[in-house]
Every structure is written in C-alpha cells, then in structure tokens.
Amino acid sequence: DVKVTQSSRYLVKRTGEKVFLECVQDMDHENMFWYRQDPGLGLRLIYFSYDVKMKEKGDIPEGYSVSREKKERFSLILESASTNQTSMYLCASGQGPRQPQHFGDGTRLSIL
Amino acid sequence: RKEVEQDPGPFNVPEGATVAFNCTYSNSASQSFFWYRQDCRKEPKLLMSVYSSGNEDGRFTAQLNRASQYISLLIRDSKLSDSATYLCVVKGGSYIPTFGRGTSLIVHP
Numbered sequence: 001d002v003k004v005t006q007s008s009r010y011l012v013k014r015t016g017e018k019v020f021l022e023c024v025q026d027m028d029h030e031n032m033f034w035y036r037q038d039p040g041l042g043l044r045l046i047y048f049s050y051d052v053k054m055k056e057k058g059d060i061p062e063g064y065s066v067s068r069e070k071k072e073r074f075s076l077i078l079e080s081a082s083t084n085q086t087s088m089y090l091c092a093s094g095q096g097p098r099q100p101q102h103f104g105d106g107t108r109l110s111i112l
Numbered sequence: 113r114k115e116v117e118q119d120p121g122p123f124n125v126p127e128g129a130t131v132a133f134n135c136t137y138s139n140s141a142s143q144s145f146f147w148y149r150q151d152c153r154k155e156p157k158l159l160m161s162v163y164s165s166g167n168e169d170g171r172f173t174a175q176l177n178r179a180s181q182y183i184s185l186l187i188r189d190s191k192l193s194d195s196a197t198y199l200c201v202v203k204g205g206s207y208i209p210t211f212g213r214g215t216s217l218i219v220h221p
Contacts, residue, residue, distance in 0.1 A: 042211055043211045048207065050207055090155055096207075097205050098143060098203065100144075101158075102158065103156050103157070105154070105155050106154070
C-alpha cells in the first residue's frame with residue numbers, strides 16, 4: 001500500500017510566522033502535490049512537483065513556496081502566515097498521468 | 113463552465129437502497145477517471161478507477177460515457193458506513209487531476 005505521511009495532523013501558529021509542512025511518500029512516486037481544502041471550495045492545488053528540485057505553481061500559489069530536495073519528500077512553506085491560510089492542507093503523490101493520486105492524512109492548520 | 117461538475121446533494125437514502133451519482137466533465141480529451149471517498153475531516157481515499165467498459169467492486173459499479181462526457185457511481189445495498197462525500201476526479205493526460213467538489217451521501221437507518 002502507498003503510504004503518504006504528513007508531519008502533523010493539527011498545527012496552531014501565529015500570524016507572521018514561517019510555517020513548514022512536511023510530506024513523505026514511500027512509493028518512489030515522481031509526482032507530488034500540495035492542496036488546500038476549504039468548505040464549499042473543494043480541493044485547490046497550491047504547488048506540484050514532477051521531479052526532484054522541480055516545482056510548478058498550481059492555482060493558488062500566492063503566499064506559499066515549496067521545496068523538493070529528495071524524491072520522497074515535498075515540503076510546503078508559508079513564508080509569513082496569515083489568518084486566511086487557516087485550512088486543511090493535503091499532500092498527495094502519484095506516478096504517471098493515468099495513475100490515481102494517494103493522499104496523506106492532512107494537516108489542519110490554524111493561524112491565530 | 114466548471115471542468116468537473118457534481119451535484120453536491122446531500123443524497124439522503126435508507127439502508128439497503130440503491131443510489132447513483134453522476135459527474136460531468138468538459139474536457140473531451142480526458143483519459144483517466146476515478147472516484148474517491150472522503151469522510152468528514154479526513155483525507156480523500158481512492159474508491160475505484162473507472163474503465164471504459166465499466167467496472168464493479170462489490171456493491172460499487174462505475175461507468176464511463178464518453179459520448180455524453182460523464183461518469184457514474186452506483187452503490188447497491190447502501191450501508192450506514194457508506195455515508196461520506198464522493199469525489200469525482202478526471203485527468204486529461206497530464207499529471208494534474210481535476211477534482212469535482214463532491215456529492216454528499218447520508219445513509220440513515
């Protein structure tokens with residue numbers, strides 16, 4: 001079974017802090033993704049990566065950056081957290097354009 | 113027009129009922145289709161892929177209609193544990209899937 005592990009299930013941070021969300025997958029997948037999910041808005045793609053050190057902006061990259069130094073790890077960084085970044089953050093990995101994605105458990109992030 | 117559309121529901125059905133959801137997509141070049149299940153405050157989990165000829169997994173049947181550009185999910189003999197949100201996912205040959213916003217199912221005793 002594919003295992004995608006996110007570093008925290010729940011996280012509370014303060015406005016202006018730099019926040020790191022970590023994601024690790026164990027299936028040697030090339031592609032990794034970060035989404036946020038908010039009520040009524042569905043899943044929105046923040047960033048994705050199709051190879052080590054490669055990254056592409058998704059639909060809502062503003063206020064975020066990512067890092068992929070190793071194939072199995074994809075980090076999401078909130079440069080200066082704001083209250084409108086309070087959300088559920090989901091990491092996913094996948095292999096190839098015809099294969100499904102597999103999600104981590106999610107991180108519920110609250111910015112106070 | 114949204115790329116992937118689903119009726120948000122909720123669909124409220126009794127145990128043992130048969131229920132079906134549809135999902136329409138706008139990109140005629142779409143190649144891969146999936147249904148995911150998401151429980152409240154949890155991550156989406158892959159329920160099943162959807163193949164051109166249709167496919168079945170126990171009480172669940174998925175079908176694809178390319179001419180009308182929709183996929184469907186049929187659940188037979190509904191269980192209380194089937195209560196969840198069902199997400200339709202479409203991929204057009206790239207690495208980036210497009211998610212529907214989900215259909216909520218509530219199965220009651």
